[in-house]
Amino acid sequence: MCQDCGCGDPEIVPVEVHERLLSANDRVAHHNRAHFVEHGVLALNLMGSPGSGKTATLEAMARAPGANRKLAAVSGDLATDHDAQRLRAAGIPAATITTGSACHLDAEMVHKALHDFELDGLDLFVIENVGNLVCPAIYDLGQALNVVALSVTEGEDKPLKYPVIFRNADAVLLTKIDLLPHLGVSIRNFDDAIARVMPQPRVFPVSARTGEGLDRWLQWLDEKRIRADL
Amino acid sequence: MHEYSIVSSLLERVGAEARAHNAIAVHRLTVRIGAAAGVDPDLLSKAYQMFREGTLCAGAELCVQRVEEQWACPECGRTIARGEILRCGQCAMPARLVSGDEIILEQIEMEVP
Numbered sequence: 001m002c003q004d005c006g007c008g009d010p011e012i013v014p015v016e017v018h019e020r021l022l023s024a025n026d027r028v029a030h031h032n033r034a035h036f037v038e039h040g041v042l043a044l045n046l047m048g049s050p051g052s053g054k055t056a057t058l059e060a061m062a063r064a065p066g067a068n069r070k071l072a073a074v075s076g077d078l079a080t081d082h083d084a085q086r087l088r089a090a091g092i093p094a095a096t097i098t099t100g101s102a103c104h105l106d107a108e109m110v111h112k113a114l115h116d117f118e119l120d121g122l123d124l125f126v127i128e129n130v131g132n133l134v135c136p137a138i139y140d141l142g143q144a145l146n147v148v149a150l151s152v153t154e155g156e157d158k159p160l161k162y163p164v165i166f167r168n169a170d171a172v173l174l175t176k177i178d179l180l181p182h183l184g185v186s187i188r189n190f191d192d193a194i195a196r197v198m199p200q201p202r203v204f205p206v207s208a209r210t211g212e213g214l215d216r217w218l219q220w221l222d223e224k225r226i227r228a229d230l
Numbered sequence: 231m232h233e234y235s236i237v238s239s240l241l242e243r244v245g246a247e248a249r250a251h252n253a254i255a256v257h258r259l260t261v262r263i264g265a266a267a268g269v270d271p272d273l274l275s276k277a278y279q280m281f282r283e284g285t286l287c288a289g290a291e292l293c294v295q296r297v298e299e300q301w302a303c304p305e306c307g308r309t310i311a312r313g314e315i316l317r318c319g320q321c322a323m324p325a326r327l328v329s330g331d332e333i334i335l336e337q338i339e340m341e342v343p
Contacts, residue, residue, distance in 0.1 A: 012257055015247055015338045021239055021261065022333060104232055135232035138268045138333065160313075164268035167327070192315075199301075199316040199324035 025139055028107035032114065032142025039119035042225045043127065045141050047165060048149030049158075050131030053175035053208055055083045057149060058126060059090040060208035064218060073126040074113045076105040083128060093117070104135035107142055123225060133158070137165035144228060151176040156189040163197040171202045173217065178207040233273040236333070237281045244338055248286050253340035256290040260337040266299040266312075266330035290339075299330030 020026060036043040048054050058073055072093040075083035078100065087094035095116050097109050110127055119125065127143060129136040148169045150158060153176055159166045166172065174190055187205055194201045204220065206213035240261070248256055263271050271294045278292045301310040303318035304326045310316060316325040 010254060010341045010343050012339055012341050013251070015251060015340060017243070017247065017335045017338060019243070019335055020333060021236055021243070021335050024239055024242065102235070104235075106235070134268065138232065164266060167266070195315045195317070196313055197316070199326070 022138065022140075025107045028111050029140035029142040032107055032111055033144070034142075035114065036119070036125060036142060036144065037228075039122070041119050041122045041125045042145070042221065042228060043125045043141075043143045044221075045127050045129060045136075045143035045146050046149060047129045047133070047136045047146065047169075048131065048173075048175075049133050049151070049154060052131070052149040052151045052154065053173075054128050054131070054149045055086055056208035057173060057175060057206060058087055058092060058128065060206075060211060060214055061218065062087075062090040062092050064211060064214050069123040069218070069222075070121055071124045071126065072117055072119075072122050073128055074110065074117075075128040076109070076130040078102075078130065099130055103130055103132050104139055105129050105141060106139050110141045124221065133162040133165050137162075137168055145170040145224060147171050147173060149173045149175050150190070152180055152183060152185055152187075152190070156185050156193055159190070159193040159197045166194060166197040167199075169198060171204060171220070172198070174203055174205040176207060176209075177205045177212060178210050231273060231277070232268075233270060233277045234281070236269060236274060237277040240278070240335060241281060241285055241287060243335060244287055245285065247338055248340055251340060251342055253286065253342050255341040256287045256338060257341060258291045258293060258337075258339040259287065259335070260293045260295065262295045262297055262332045262334040262336050264297040264299065264330035264332040266327065267333045269333055271296060295336070297329050297332050300328040301325040302328050 046054050073087050074095050074097055076097045076099055081096045084094040084096040097113050127141055146169045148165055150172055172194055204217040206217055263269050282288055299312055303321055303323050305321040305323045308318055310325045
């Protein structure tokens with residue numbers, strides 16, 4: 001009721017909130033993170049353009065020499081189960097989150113998908129996000145690490161064009177480096193663009209086809225697991 | 231376009247707050263969006279116009295306060311311009327984003343009985 005004159009008219013009041021708009025998502029992400037930690041699993045949010053080599057890199061990780069890491073994955077896709085089928089064929093337990101028209105995964109989708117996985121005994125759990133360099137960037141899923149796959153065929157300026165996803169990344173997988181001799185691009189120029197959007201740039205040039213660079217990438221993941229005390 | 235899902239979170243949050251205060255209508259929402267937050271203010275406003283129909287916010291204005299992207303050295307405080315290498319030339323420390331990643335619901339003006 002109006003406090004000024006007691007006339008009984010409705011009153012307009014300002015209610016201060018000062019809260020992140022994605023706080024509901026953040027709460028579910030926090031729950032997912034606790035779940036991963038409790039089971040001793042290092043969770044990765046693997047993002048990148050469609051066709052950047054996210055699935056191919058996971059397949060290569062499964063067949064890398066001396067690969068004794070137990071890996072499982074969930075793939076976000078607007079339609080089809082193709083990625084999860086490829087991962088299962090490579091020996092990685094995998095499921096699909098079909099997003100329909102949604103351009104990114106959110107923490108609730110991942111939470112529901114986790115019910116289908118036995119996390120005990122796993123080393124790594126990869127959340128392969130929907131192929132998109134924009135929308136997935138701002139949603140916390142409960143991962144320990146954000147990783148962006150960027151293929152050399154996409155062009156050297158992509159980090160500058162899509163800065164948010166790179167700024168929030170812990171590492172960049174520079175994929176398809178076996179194609180470098182056929183393209184007029186250089187790893188140095190990719191590094192330079194990445195250093196302008198990512199304060200602590202960490203780039204792993206890899207080729208899923210030849211296996212080049214995978215050892216450094218896998219070693220880094222192992223170090224992260226040890227440091228996280230998982 | 232993730233702005234739709236952000237508006238949907240916004241309307242849910244505002245609806246909960248309005249119910250808690252027994253509001254009969256919402257008049258204005260103020261949000262703060264950073265230039266480096268990955269949210270386009272114009273797309274957010276468009277998505278809001280579309281989604282507010284039939285909600286308590288149907289007549290509520292969305293006021294978007296924009297925040298500039300600013301980087302600085304955490305050690306010496308030197309400003310590092312957007313587009314530069316994000317490392318302090320003097321201290322060699324990685325730059326820190328001082329502002330610009332905000333996606334915040336600041337205030338709801340609501341009509342209470």
